[in-house]
Amino acid sequence: MDLIRRLFTAALVAGVLSGTAASVVQQTTTVPLILEAEKYEVVTPPPASATANTAASTAAPAGHEHAAPVRQLGEGVPESDGEAFQRLWTTVVSNVIAGVGYALVIAGVMLLMGQRVDARRGLLWGIGGFVAFSLAPSVGLPPELPGMAGADLAARQIWWLAAALCAGGGMLAVAFAKNRLVIGAAVVLAALPHLVGAPHPESPEGAFPPELAAHFVTSALGTAALFWALLGAVCGAMMGRVIDTAHDEP
Numbered sequence: 001m002d003l004i005r006r007l008f009t010a011a012l013v014a015g016v017l018s019g020t021a022a023s024v025v026q027q028t029t030t031v032p033l034i035l036e037a038e039k040y041e042v043v044t045p046p047p048a049s050a051t052a053n054t055a056a057s058t059a060a061p062a063g064h065e066h067a068a069p070v071r072q073l074g075e076g077v078p079e080s081d082g083e084a085f086q087r088l089w090t091t092v093v094s095n096v097i098a099g100v101g102y103a104l105v106i107a108g109v110m111l112l113m114g115q116r117v118d119a120r121r122g123l124l125w126g127i128g129g130f131v132a133f134s135l136a137p138s139v140g141l142p143p144e145l146p147g148m149a150g151a152d153l154a155a156r157q158i159w160w161l162a163a164a165l166c167a168g169g170g171m172l173a174v175a176f177a178k179n180r181l182v183i184g185a186a187v188v189l190a191a192l193p194h195l196v197g198a199p200h201p202e203s204p205e206g207a208f209p210p211e212l213a214a215h216f217v218t219s220a221l222g223t224a225a226l227f228w229a230l231l232g233a234v235c236g237a238m239m240g241r242v243i244d245t246a247h248d249e250p
Contacts (some may be wrong), residue, residue, distance in 0.1 A: 010238035011107050018231035022099075022223055024090040029219040031091075037145035037212060064193070102129060103235045110239065113176065121226030122236015123229060128171050132229035134221060136190070138169035140198030141222035145213060151199035163193040 063126050106125050137160045144150060169191030177183050 007107050007111070008104070010235060011103035012100055012229050013238060014103040014235035016096050016098075017234050018103075018227050019094075019096035021230055022227040023088070023095045023113075024164050025226060026091065026095075026194060027088070029223055030216060033212060033216045034146060035218060037147060037216070040147060061203060082196060095227070099231055102133070102228075103231055105129075106232060106235055107239055109172075110236070116240070117236050118240040119218035119233045119237035123233040124238070125236060126177075126228040126230070126232015128168070128230060130225050132168035132171060133164045134224040134228065138217070139163075140194055142217045145216050148213070151201050154245040155199040159193060159196075159198050166190045166193055178184075 046162065059091060075136030106122075106129060110122075110125060115121070115160055138161060143158055146179045170186040174183055
């Protein structure tokens, strides 16, 4: 029981550190991109004075410029320091909770494998977690900015979970299985969600500049890589100490 408590403590520390670090990095990478994207969420019609003269404007000379829709800030853009702090606090809490949860998963799997645990091996496990839970699903469903058109949420969540689990299972089989048939089946399993295809809207719409969306994808994946690397290394280092201490105790 004491060992379980110590391992939970290790996962808690790893989750807090990785979640906090990821939140700090997000403030200078993905958050500015999200705020920029939210400017495209709300489109207001032209002023009433312009719409009232529609007939006259259609008969205007070719060089006449018509009133165009005016883009305004979306509702998600913070309008005060208090609202901005609330968004920051919510982000930190969400990342910490996710970090603790993922750390518990990594710790449990490392224990089941029964191999020696340290910071270097923990880092490798963290890289595996990044591939399974971030990189592999992003091949079919890349990180999306607010307001981007998407398929049904439930369908995307199911596909994301399938892609993550299949990728994770495939990597575990390649790393630890000795039967070639098992390894081959695991590789096929990892590729299966991508062969089926991720759900996408039939007619994607959006006014986002392509470079903004591309920048967000790379920034989000880079932050996720940092998150998983720190999570795995810290979790591995602390678990190694916990296990060594447990073995030394009478």
